[in-house]
Amino acid sequence: MNEILTWDYLSTFGGMALVCFWLVQLTKDPIDALLGRWNWHLKTAHLAWIWATLLTALVWAYQGVLTGWNIALAPLNAIFIGLAAMRTHEAGAADGANLTESPETAETE
Amino acid sequence: MNNMGNRRVVLDPGHGGADPGAVGANGVHEKRINLFIAQEVRRLLEAAGIEVVMTLDTDRNLTLAERAAITNRAGADCVVSIHANASGTADPERKARGIETYCLPGGPAKVLADVVHEFMVRATGAPDRGVRTNRAFYMLRKTDPPAVLVETGYLTNVAECALLTEPTYRFKLALGIAAGIIAWLREVKS
Numbered sequence: 001m002n003e004i005l006t007w008d009y010l011s012t013f014g015g016m017a018l019v020c021f022w023l024v025q026l027t028k029d030p031i032d033a034l035l036g037r038w039n040w041h042l043k044t045a046h047l048a049w050i051w052a053t054l055l056t057a058l059v060w061a062y063q064g065v066l067t068g069w070n071i072a073l074a075p076l077n078a079i080f081i082g083l084a085a086m087r088t089h090e091a092g093a094a095d096g097a098n099l100t101e102s103p104e105t106a107e108t109e
Numbered sequence: 110m111n112n113m114g115n116r117r118v119v120l121d122p123g124h125g126g127a128d129p130g131a132v133g134a135n136g137v138h139e140k141r142i143n144l145f146i147a148q149e150v151r152r153l154l155e156a157a158g159i160e161v162v163m164t165l166d167t168d169r170n171l172t173l174a175e176r177a178a179i180t181n182r183a184g185a186d187c188v189v190s191i192h193a194n195a196s197g198t199a200d201p202e203r204k205a206r207g208i209e210t211y212c213l214p215g216g217p218a219k220v221l222a223d224v225v226h227e228f229m230v231r232a233t234g235a236p237d238r239g240v241r242t243n244r245a246f247y248m249l250r251k252t253d254p255p256a257v258l259v260e261t262g263y264l265t266n267v268a269e270c271a272l273l274t275e276p277t278y279r280f281k282l283a284l285g286i287a288a289g290i291i292a293w294l295r296e297v298k299s
Contacts (some may be wrong), residue, residue: 004277014231021228021288025157081181086292 010094011059013081016052020085052078090102116294117160119180119188121248122147123258123287126170131195133264134203137274139193140168145276146261147191149283150290157291177251186294187221187255189286190248193273194260206266207236211258214242217252218255221296225257225289232285235262235269259286 024047034043056074060066066074092103122143130139144166151161162183164176172184180188196205210226212218222240230237238260243249249256261282262269272278 004280012234018232018284018288019229022294024282025288025291043209 007059007062010055011063013084016055016059016081017084020048020052020055020081023055024048024085027051045082045086048082049075049078052081052085056081113157113159113291113294113298116158117162117183117185118290118294119153119162119164119183119185119252119254120147120151121164121180121188121190122166123190123192125165125168127169131193131264132268133193133273135270135274137264138271139195139264140262141192141264142193142264142273142279144156144168145296146279146283146286150189150191150287153283153287154290156266157287159291162264173247174251176248177228179255180248180252180256185254187218187250187257187290187292188248189225189290190256190258191286192258192260194263195265196263200260200265203263203265203267205290206263206269207238208233208262210240211237211243211246211260212240212256213244213249216255218257221289221293222257224293224296225286228289228292229261229282229285232281232288236273260270 005015005019010019024044026049028044031042031047053075056078057066057071060070060074122140123142124138126138126140128140130143132138133142145161148166151163151166154161162179162185164179165171175196176190194205194209196203207230208226210229211221219240226237227238229235240252243258246258249258260271261279264273
């Protein structure tokens, strides 16, 4: 059976960032509603970091490498996974830099 | 779900009806791949509270002009055309594979193309053939909102064609496209 989510997929940066993105999407509103009872608010980026830390720890535990000083690295790695999951586009807003002009001239797609 | 109320997106599955689009190495028609992915993206976006307008949601004929007219009537924040690719005589061994995303040069769709493309590549691990500009694509030229056209993979490549016929792989593509659209709406349109 072809699984959508496998440990191999989750252990890749892209897979983890994508799963983190959707976890944030699925949980942001319920968590905001819950914390709102105490007038608390959790920024989306912070929620992404929390999920990324949990995912990293989970994957490393599965791989048997969540030990010793590696434990301290999980929340640090999670910063970048969370950033990737919550990608902002300042760099992409540049005026068309790094674009490849396609040679195709087809009139229809 | 992080609600994105008051947002509207047009999804345009390429080809349909008598026009099968590219025909894959295993005989699969591009129109079926495009429609399946678009329907998955629609479900994901609607779950996020985004209104979705499909140019077509069944396998039927629809001209490019009709697609553009539907898009322009919708008053949407963006339009994403979904296609699969095929290589021509320049690639006789059919080795080309990977994801390409197109937009018009110098337009507001550049950021949308970047984000959707990045999430698609990230979701699938497919070869990254880059974001490209193309003035010839009708849906990019004739639509009002920022428009991108994604080429989800090469049906002429045996391995990639096999992947594109797998529901799980197509769902990953849909996850990537939807994530890119949501991220763009949140960061750029908010």
